[in-house]
Amino acid sequence: MKATPRDTRSAKVKYALLGWLIGLPLPIILILFFVRGCDF
Numbered sequence: 001m002k003a004t005p006r007d008t009r010s011a012k013v014k015y016a017l018l019g020w021l022i023g024l025p026l027p028i029i030l031i032l033f034f035v036r037g038c039d040f
Helices: 005-023 025-036
Strands: none
Touching: 005 025
16 A cells, blocks of 8 residues: 555654644643743
8 A cells, every 4th residue: 555645744744743732731730830940
């Protein structure tokens, strides 16, 4: 099965969305740690 440019692009978008969903909470968690004083 040969991958068409449309298939590879949709796969890239899917991985980008997955990475965004995983990476999105990280800055929020870091900000919460800094706001609370990092006493964990």
